Amino acid sequence: MSTTTLDRKSIRNSVGPGPAFHRVLNSEFIKFRTLMSTLILLASTAVVMVGFAALGAWGTGQFAEQAAQDPQAAAAIAAQGGDLAVTIPTSGIAFAQLILGSLGVLLMSSEFTTGMARSTFAAVPKRMSPFLAKLIVVMVSAFVLTAVSTYIAGLVSLPIVDSYNLKLDLGSSQSVKLLLVNSIYIAAVAAIGMALGTIVRNSAGGIMSLVGIFFVLPIAFQLIPGDFFKEASKYLPGNTINPLTAVEHVPDTLEVWQATLVLGAWVVVPVALAMILLKKRDV
């Protein structure tokens, strides 16, 4: 029997393509688009963005109308260059960051909570490849969704703004800047979420960490007396978006280049940590 065993051994070698990065990327994209929960979160983000923009347009219109009768308010508007309406399309960005950040967490944490990770990393044992592929899918989809929702939000708020005789030019350089910077920012938040999901491997824990960083810490830092926390607060990732999108430098915020570096560090550090842990830990 042992001789026949030897004869039959290795009837063939494996033939065919292996897990090159573009294939892993394709696989991660299939995984991304075949989950109903992902699609629901994406759709909710779009709805929230558009809804808040419409509300924002209405509120801004009301404010402008009152201002027309109030010389003091009118002066305040004039001081801002009269460009009241430009931030309307991104009114819902705080909620978009929460939803898409959570999506980032979930896409990775669910791999571990469901056991899918064993299939993923058995098919592609070089773990950095699926991680980076997923990171690309997460960031690109967060960017595209934010950009598209912002634009649609702008289109929806146009007639409302118009009815109050306010001006909103979606093609103005400040509008385009807001759209792009906010979309990049949301992509960064989603990346942070995915890194947190990889580190804690648990959906609730990952989302709570994200909420902690973006919603709890800024408020806590404000409440704690002392200059240190006031200063530290500027370096929280959620507080980088203001200096990044402002027309002119706002006092008590970081410079644009500083904000860019800080946000970058908030992405790079957790992502690097996540990669190290993913490589070292057992699946």
Add this chain to the structure above:
Amino acid sequence: MIEAKGLTKVYGEKTAVAGVSFTVQAGRVTGFLGPNGAGKSTTMRMIMGLDAPTSGSVTVNGEPFAQHKAPLREIGALLDAKAVHTSRTAYNHLLAMAATHSIPKSRVREVIEMTGLGDVAKKKVKGFSLGMGQRLGIAAALLGDPQTIILDEPVNGLDPEGVVWVRNLVKYLASEGRTVFLSSHLMSEMALTADHLIVIGRGRIIADAPIAEIITGKGNARTRVRTDQPERLMQLLAGTGVSVEVHERELLEVSGLDPREIARTALDNQVMVYELTPLQASLEEAYMELTKDEVEYHSHITTGASVPAQAGGK
């Protein structure tokens, strides 16, 4: 071919796998038998590179799993029927796995048909029974048409028809010259499926032999002996390859000697023996015997002293 050398996995203070070495040959079904918690799954996860060994190494077809250019085409594994995102459909799960190696959709459909999942392929895995989950896991393992197939407890939760199907499938795969390594905690299942058996208990290899050898219980034929001088008889019987266990005060179980030899020794030394019964070891018994001391979770506390008197003892 799978080759493990001194494979060890320690979790904190608990040693799950303690320096196991074995070889799984191509062209035959190798069973990996052991009670729950013996280290089967941990060993298989280490083969697949999911768990890093604390020490030792394991290679598949001469290389560590992670070094293969096309892992899915080299080894297919069912490690856990739940290694699936349950909100995805079976088809989409397989499609995503296949995409990593550019395995065509036609092959995805093929393994779905092969595993009998045709009717449920477009349904979410959430609603699957354990048996359907197993079939999906097997489908995923076969996706890359791999040379080596690793199945962890594949018949768990399968209906009788499914059990027979897995049995025939693995035999067929082995007959094609593939390496098939499947684990189970059921000796009876292994007896029907495997050609070769590796028995593991508490992280150690207890036996590694052709199934026929384990079934016939080489070194396992025992004789029950009742005598009023158990200690004296134990000393007289001691010798190479002989083990004597004391079950009750006057009841011994002797292996390594046949009843005639025991009777002769007793007679020559004037020891009265009032029972001498050859014990036919069933498969289940042979397995129990092999793993008796290695089971992690005992279902009850054994009564009576069980003192193996090893050969050479004085």
